[in-house]
Amino acid sequence: MLRLAAGVLVAVLVAIPLAVRPAAPVTWLAILALGVGGAGVIVLSVPIVTTGASLALIAYAVALVIAGPAVDPVAAIAVGATLVLLLALVHFAGRAHGAALGPAVVAAQVRHWLVIVGLGAAAAAALTAGGVVLGPTLRGTSLPVVVVAAALGAVMTTAGVIALVTARKDPPGTAGR
Amino acid sequence: MSWRPTALNVSFVTLAGWALFLGVLTGRADLVVVAVPLIVALVAARRIGAPAAVHLHHDVSAERLIEDDRVTVTVTLRAERPVPLVELLEPLPPRVRLEHGRNHAFFTLRAGEEVRWVFVLRCAGRQRLHLGGPHLRSWGPLGLAAAEGRSRAPQTVAVYPPLAPLRHPPRPLRTQTFVGNYVSPAQGEGIEPGDIRPFAPGDQVRHVNWRATLRLGTLHVTQHHRERNADVVLMLDTLSEVGAPGATVVDVAVRGAATLAAAYLARKDRVGLIEYGGQLRWVRPGSGRAQLQRLLDTLLDASVVFTYVTRDVDLIPPRILPTQALVLALSPLLDARFVRAATDLAARGFDLVVIAVSPVASARSAVRGGRVADLAARLWSLERRVQLDELRRLGLTIVDWDGVEPLDVALAALRQPRRRRVLA
16 A cells, blocks of 8 residues: 555656656666666655655656746645655555554654644745845846855754764663653 | 664755756756755755654563463554654564564554553564663664664563473382482382281281281281482483574473473472583473473583583582482483593493484485485484494483484383493
């Protein structure tokens, strides 16, 4: 059941670039993404599914470049939300494979995932709306904004890595206390 | 417990990175929007409170089992705060199979909710089964963070070898002074009638044989044989073993020793045990149910401990190995040190019976089939037969037991009265 749901998400992910522009390179990339992603779903491997999703993302970018349509935030949010759900689902299915699932575990998980995906979609919608509003006023000043954002991102990444490395470790065997 | 990022973060970061990179490369805002839900998920995974404490109660249905019995493990979980997803894993020790349920489970707990997780294990071989309590892992949202720990609730289940029925255990040549089931040649108190003799002062009236008295005209009494018990010492060879884990010759010998111990103790005999191996261990002869438990506990720990040091039977105190005892040696006869010890005991006049546990069947079950393996097994069987014949010629009483047929069948050859033999 979880495999089937993950397979549907892979199919959705592959279908979106084809819907944008079913050109030959997009089709080949989509088929490759479908094959790799499908294999990842069958063996419930997150790294393989990530590879397939990356290929689907490249296919989406190629389709956007070839077709050159207007920005479609709904499709983009759908791709982002599908990616989040796909990774969470394959990861959970891989962990829970062969294990006993308590009552309402899957339903509770899906609820949690949808809440976070909803948050992501709302944030993306807000970003898009902000871009639409602020875009005309910031026209011509995009380079400093990109530089500042890149510097901020670099600082945050470095801080995150330091935080991960220096995270406090609990002594073993303290569960349930 | 504290949250730790999982490997899934790498996948989220990879895809978000791809989306942003492709967005910058192509100048398409759509791809930047694609990255937003992924980044929001990564941020949300770090914005969670401390993991909720999960209280576990670990319980097993029995502390003592026989091989192939089942034990039910019940784990009760309770959390004060809601737990979105908790994963539990009880590692299975070797020679333990899952009979029912799963030893790996996921649960979602509401505040104050109590959940029971039950699974049944089947214990295939003798062992002290240590169940240390399940590993516990709380999962954060989307599986991007996890907090791990282990509930320390160590419980030990003793899995004893099975006790097969044994109707005719080897009869000891010598008896002891305590009351038992063996009819002694000596006259005295007992229920087995013996000779008839004329009445003498001091004889009890209840012993008068009225039929003989009437026929012979004078008072005659019936004498009785005493019922005595015997000392039996089980000598277990743990110098070497062959076969797959759980079905080695030592395991077969342990099953035989447990069966013999139960049979002799049921006959009111005193039974002791000597584990003759890398570690020389013993149990002083005794009787009763407590002694059976003591012997089974010792047999549970019997294992091969490698050593170059040869320990002589001289080290065994006489109270452990009484001279009047019937010594039952269970051995595959693979190690020359045990063969020497057995011949030494027989030469000293001990009433010794060697139960030669065949290593061929154990080794054969541990290797894959084939013509070469079959041929090797047949050659080994022939060599073994020659070895047993040589030991018989030396005067040892040897019973060949393949470990598959019931021990009672193998011991049938000893139902004929045995005589003491002198070693050549």
